[in-house]
Amino acid sequence: MTFARIAIIGLGLQGGSIGLAVREYLPEARTTGYDLSPQHRALAAARGLVDTVCETAADAVREADLVIFCVPPGAMGMAAEQVREALPAGALVSDVGSSKEAIAKALGEALPDHTVIPAHPVAGTENSGPDAGFAHLFRNRWCIVTPPAKVDMVMLSQLVGFWEALGANVEIMTPGHHDLVLAVTSHLPHLIAYTIVGTASDLEDVTQGEVIKYSAGGFRDFTRIAASDPTMWRDVFLSNKEAVLTMLQRFTEDLTALQRAIRVGDGDKLFDQFARTRAIRRSIIEEGQDDARADFGRGDHEGVSAGKL
Ligand SMILES: NC(=O)C1=CN([C@@H]2O[C@H](COP(=O)(O)OP(=O)(O)OC[C@H]3O[C@@H](n4cnc5c(N)ncnc54)[C@H](O)[C@@H]3O)[C@@H](O)[C@H]2O)C=CC1
Ligand SMILES: O=C(O)C(=O)Cc1ccc(O)cc1
Numbered sequence: 001m002t003f004a005r006i007a008i009i010g011l012g013l014q015g016g017s018i019g020l021a022v023r024e025y026l027p028e029a030r031t032t033g034y035d036l037s038p039q040h041r042a043l044a045a046a047r048g049l050v051d052t053v054c055e056t057a058a059d060a061v062r063e064a065d066l067v068i069f070c071v072p073p074g075a076m077g078m079a080a081e082q083v084r085e086a087l088p089a090g091a092l093v094s095d096v097g098s099s100k101e102a103i104a105k106a107l108g109e110a111l112p113d114h115t116v117i118p119a120h121p122v123a124g125t126e127n128s129g130p131d132a133g134f135a136h137l138f139r140n141r142w143c144i145v146t147p148p149a150k151v152d153m154v155m156l157s158q159l160v161g162f163w164e165a166l167g168a169n170v171e172i173m174t175p176g177h178h179d180l181v182l183a184v185t186s187h188l189p190h191l192i193a194y195t196i197v198g199t200a201s202d203l204e205d206v207t208q209g210e211v212i213k214y215s216a217g218g219f220r221d222f223t224r225i226a227a228s229d230p231t232m233w234r235d236v237f238l239s240n241k242e243a244v245l246t247m248l249q250r251f252t253e254d255l256t257a258l259q260r261a262i263r264v265g266d267g268d269k270l271f272d273q274f275a276r277t278r279a280i281r282r283s284i285i286e287e288g289q290d291d292a293r294a295d296f297g298r299g300d301h302e303g304v305s306a307g308k309l
Helices: 013-025 038-047 057-061 073-081 101-110 153-165 175-201 208-213 217-225 230-239 241-264 267-286
Strands: 005-009 030-034 066-069 092-095 119-121 142-145 169-172
Touching (some): 005 057, 013 030, 013 038, 030 057, 066 073, 073 101, 073 230, 092 153, 101 175, 119 153, 142 153, 175 208, 175 230, 175 241, 241 267
Parallel strands (some): 005 030
């Protein structure tokens, strides 16, 4: 059995993609949606991201059996509070946030009488807002579901079935382990991209024009990642602070080791490291869910994935 009435709170890239995917893959289900921004509500209605765009969050959830919060991590608690009075007693609460422990806590505190099973589709792009969504975003991508220790198994399997219906491969993890894994595979790479693009734009001896003109492969890929939504990523780092700082510490140590190898002319050290990472890249592509994953900088929807290292 799947969900009949799905409410989506936040109609940006994720919420819009879920709405479109439900229409394509679960055509029996009815969708309602709400976005805090009146402009986003209008755009969502114009694109038909959900069957009904509501004027309040409460109206959107009134008849829902599943509500999915698709707002920035820092807005999850407030968005959940807005539906507390209207949410039917048996409705399942979930989300798509990029960090899990802090969001699970915020949703649980805002909706203490409901079952909350957080999830994270590891699928996205650098684009945001109601124009960014597309129905195939989740196809052949991972969705990590992070149930609490004591969970309603029927609801868990319903949620797993929902994501599988949208084309995702589901993995179950604890929220804490999710946050550690994603800190290194997604959050740290974004921090590095934000840093290097900022550094390049701040140089005194190299002009902005030169940076743009000569932005060959490597730098260009970083600029795509560094174009990701500032609100969302501010919230990701603040909500996954401990795991990101742990990974950043390790990264800094490894970077310092390479810095030393360059300074002392230790070519073997550099070569060994680069050979090791090249093998990792190749094994990712070989067992990749989609060959398009290899194309890191591609801007079209089919080729963009989040699971890349
Ligand atoms: N962008 C990506 O590639 C991915 C994002 N995520 C997660 O998905 C969530 C949503 O991200 P996107 O869809 O990319 O962001 P987005 O910026 O495209 O959409 C978020 C929407 O939420 C709305 N909003 C903000 N506060 C609200 C509130 N209190 N009530 C109702 N609507 C509100 C905004 O107006 C916006 O339309 C985030 O938690 C993010 O961590 C997960 C996987 C990938
Ligand atoms: O565009 C990319 O490369 C991404 O990495 C998208 C993305 C952003 C945040 C997530 O939590 C998951 C995926």
